[in-house]
Amino acid sequence: MLEDLWYKNAVIYSLDLETFMDANNDGTGDFEGLCNRLDYLHALGLDTIWLAPFQPTPNRDNGYDISDFYGVDPRHGSSGDFVSFIHKARKLGIKVIIDLVVNHTSDQHRWFIEARSSKDNPKRDWYVWSEKRPADWNKGMVFPGVQKATWTRDKESKEYYFHRFYEFQPDLNTDNPEVREEINKIMGYWLELGIAGFRVDAVPFILESSNSKTGGKPKLHFEYLKEMRKFLQWRKGDAVLLGEANVLPNESKKYFGEEGEGIHLMFNFFVNQYTFYALATADTRPLIKALEATRDIPGSSQWAYFLRNHDELDLGRLTDEERQTVFARFGPEKSMQLYERGIRRRLSPMLGSRQQTELAYSLMFSLPGTPVIRYGDEIGMGDNLELEERDSVRTPMQWTREKQGGFTTGNVPIHPVVDEGYYSYEHVNVEDQRREPGSLLNWMTSLIRMRKECPEIGYGNWEIMDTGHTQILGMRYTWKNKILLIWHNFEEKSLELVVPEKMAGASRIADLMSNIESVVDEKNRHTITLEAYGYRWFRDYRNCH
Numbered sequence: 001m002l003e004d005l006w007y008k009n010a011v012i013y014s015l016d017l018e019t020f021m022d023a024n025n026d027g028t029g030d031f032e033g034l035c036n037r038l039d040y041l042h043a044l045g046l047d048t049i050w051l052a053p054f055q056p057t058p059n060r061d062n063g064y065d066i067s068d069f070y071g072v073d074p075r076h077g078s079s080g081d082f083v084s085f086i087h088k089a090r091k092l093g094i095k096v097i098i099d100l101v102v103n104h105t106s107d108q109h110r111w112f113i114e115a116r117s118s119k120d121n122p123k124r125d126w127y128v129w130s131e132k133r134p135a136d137w138n139k140g141m142v143f144p145g146v147q148k149a150t151w152t153r154d155k156e157s158k159e160y161y162f163h164r165f166y167e168f169q170p171d172l173n174t175d176n177p178e179v180r181e182e183i184n185k186i187m188g189y190w191l192e193l194g195i196a197g198f199r200v201d202a203v204p205f206i207l208e209s210s211n212s213k214t215g216g217k218p219k220l221h222f223e224y225l226k227e228m229r230k231f232l233q234w235r236k237g238d239a240v241l242l243g244e245a246n247v248l249p250n251e252s253k254k255y256f257g258e259e260g261e262g263i264h265l266m267f268n269f270f271v272n273q274y275t276f277y278a279l280a281t282a283d284t285r286p287l288i289k290a291l292e293a294t295r296d297i298p299g300s301s302q303w304a305y306f307l308r309n310h311d312e313l314d315l316g317r318l319t320d321e322e323r324q325t326v327f328a329r330f331g332p333e334k335s336m337q338l339y340e341r342g343i344r345r346r347l348s349p350m351l352g353s354r355q356q357t358e359l360a361y362s363l364m365f366s367l368p369g370t371p372v373i374r375y376g377d378e379i380g381m382g383d384n385l386e387l388e389e390r391d392s393v394r395t396p397m398q399w400t401r402e403k404q405g406g407f408t409t410g411n412v413p414i415h416p417v418v419d420e421g422y423y424s425y426e427h428v429n430v431e432d433q434r435r436e437p438g439s440l441l442n443w444m445t446s447l448i449r450m451r452k453e454c455p456e457i458g459y460g461n462w463e464i465m466d467t468g469h470t471q472i473l474g475m476r477y478t479w480k481n482k483i484l485l486i487w488h489n490f491e492e493k494s495l496e497l498v499v500p501e502k503m504a505g506a507s508r509i510a511d512l513m514s515n516i517e518s519v520v521d522e523k524n525r526h527t528i529t530l531e532a533y534g535y536r537w538f539r540d541y542r543n544c545h
Contacts, residue, residue: 007048007240007265007370008302008458011448012097013041014309015375016052016062017076019396019415022408024077029396029407031072031081035088040430042092044378045448049089050097050199050242052310054082058108058168062310062394064099064201065106065169069186079193086194095196097242102183103202104169112170116157126179127170128162128210140164142202144339146389164205173210174224184231197232197240200263203255204245222254225262240264242304246314249293260298265370268294268303273317275307279351279360280329282490284473286322288464291367302458303369307360308377311390312342313350335385344392348380349423355533358443359488362535365451366475366486368462378444379433382423384416391415398425405429450512450537456484467497472530476503485509485538489530499526506540513537 021033031054041049053063056073063073072079089096105112114123130151137151142165151160152167161170172179187198200206207220232239243263245255249270256262274290277283294303313330315323323341330336330350331343338344351357357380365371376397383392396417399406405417405425417425433439451457460479467474471491477484483505489495501507501524509526510517518526518538528536 003455003459005300005302006095006238009452009455010048010095010370010458011046011365011451012048012050012242012304012370012372013044013046013375014050014052014306014372015397016310016394017054018063019394019407019413020375021397021399022410022413025408025410026075027408027410027412028075028414030075031077031085035081035085038085038088038092038094042094044445045452047093047452048095048097048196050372051099053099053101058106060106060168061166062390064101065104065108065166066101067106067108067110069102070189083193090194096194097197097199097240098190098195099201100187100198101201102172102174102186103205104163104165104171107168107170116154116161119157119159125176126173128173129157130160130162133160143389144341146339162210164202164208171205174206174208175210175221180224180227183228187228187232188235191232191235191239196236196238197242197264199242199244200228201244203243203263203266204247220254222257222262225255226257229257229262229264243267245269246316248317249290252294252297256297256301258298260300262301264300265302265304267372268305268367268369269314270294270317271303271367272306272313273315275360275363276313276315276326276330277318277322278473278490279356280326282471282492284490285470287473291464295368303367304372305364305367305369306372306374307364308347308374308393309372310374310394312338312344314342316341338389344383344385344390346381346383346393347374347377349382353533354380354440357440359490359533359535361444361447362537363473363488365447366457366488366537368457368475368477370458371451373444378441379428379430380423380440381428382418382421384418387415398429400429400431401426406431446513454484454512454537454539455479456482460484465499465503469495469497471495472497482543483540485536487528487530487536489532489534492532494529494531494534496527496529499528500524501526504538506542508541509538510541511536511538517541 017029020029021037022029023033024030054076055066056068056071057063057066072082111123111126114121115127134151138149140150141147153160163170207224209219241263243266246269271290274287278287315326336343336345348357384395385392395415396407396413433441456477456479460477462477465474465476473488475486501520504526507520
């Protein structure tokens with residue numbers, strides 16, 4: 001039964017250890033600090049944490065350049081600290097998902113050190129090599145404008161190795177059965193330590209055949225996803241795979257599997273990009289098309305919806321004209337843009353108003369899938385555009401008005417705290433917002449609770465309602481004889497809509513976020529008023545108790 005799938009009604013919180021909480025006061029976050037803040041996450045109503053890489057690393061790419069998959073970087077503590085953290089999380093009913101970064105390793109990983117040492121070394125075929133520089137050596141970069149190539153000559157072995165990301169992150173050859181077996185060991189190791197699943201980094205590149213990396217259209221081995229899924233379920237039946245795959249809607253089913261035998265959840269980048277187009281233009285029609293385009297997935301599969309994450313806001317799936325429209329509204333300066341496709345800002349300063357921030361999060365929580373929120377967005381944290389690339393949105397969590405925002409008592413955190421302007425830690429922090437009833441933090445806590453009380457979104461069926469306004473998105477969910485009605489007004493002025501009783505499902509409906517009810521008029525219609533950037537969640541009054 002769908003109700004047995006815990007991820008269908010989950011709320012996921014994304015965080016990096018190095019920017020969340022530092023108990024050791026050495027300038028970087030650690031498991032002891034995170035353990036101390038689990039009560040805060042529990043009070044928010046969160047049930048799942050997505051934890052960015054924390055394994056040993058040279059840390060040239062925020063931990064995504066892993067040099068040992070079976071441990072904890074000393075900056076973050078020990079394996080014992082990790083187990084203590086998992087123990088407390090389990091006691092609080094919080095599941096933990098960790099990043100599975102197996103598309104590549106650090107060039108400091110012992111596997112690559114062995115592989116480059118000799119062409120006859122057993123680890124040689126664990127990576128992708130070419131005697132001559134391929135013709136497309138400077139094509140297919142993940143970070144255009146910053147990254148110069150995908151093939152780099154290794155001085156030791158005198159051959160070229162492939163790297164979809166930075167040159168210090170050589171790609172693993174997942175065509176090799178030994179590599180696949182090692183990835184199973186990595187998954188099995190962390191599952192035994194109590195995690196609930198993996199956020200699988202760069203899924204399409206994991207599936208990419210090594211034979212297609214020297215030219216031509218990449219060939220993807222989707223059967224490997226099924227292998228990973230099968231191993232995962234053997235080891236832990238309810239563990240999940242949350243995939244990062246920024247692909248077009250018609251390609252999504254290959255990742256989920258025709259019968260849901262592939263990845264469990266996948267980030268919906270397509271809807272994410274058209275969400276920001278709707279926020280920029282107040283035109284919901286392209287967003288509706290994006291929702292309909294991604295509707296058809298297996299029943300056991302699930303989309304994960306998000307607004308911002310640890311990367312840039314990728315707008316690569318929009319048309320050139322659409323992208324420029326979003327740039328003009330949310331990232332007009334070149335310093336705000338990145339990789340010729342995205343915006344490197346946090347949500348609150350990008351949108352610029354509390355009203356539109358609430359609209360955006362209410363929308364995201366109401367979409368047919370699992371919501372994922374980024375640390376600090378619950379208090380409206382800002383960004384630091386003086387930092388390079390994606391580091392602008394990776395500043396330390398702002399806990400208090402104390403030095404370094406309460407993140408650390410050390411002098412130098414790994415990234416500087418936002419300490420100037422409207423979004424400085426003196427003005428935006430958890431401690432102050434906890435005590436302010438009308439704060440964004442307390443509003444977000446209410447939103448999370450309400451989402452958990454609306455299983456229709458995770459388990460039910462949905463349809464788009466005709467609102468008579470292109471600026472208003474209306475969605476209707478049905479599940480177990482319950483009807484949930486949600487409207488969002490993207491316009492900066494109030495609008496009114498008329499809803500027939502037949503569509504509403506009841507003559508008396510109640511607003512789930514405020515003490516408001518609507519009763520039909522003599523023509524059996526509800527009249528709903530939405531303020532500028534307004535939102536309403538309604539349910540049959542009889543089902544609101």
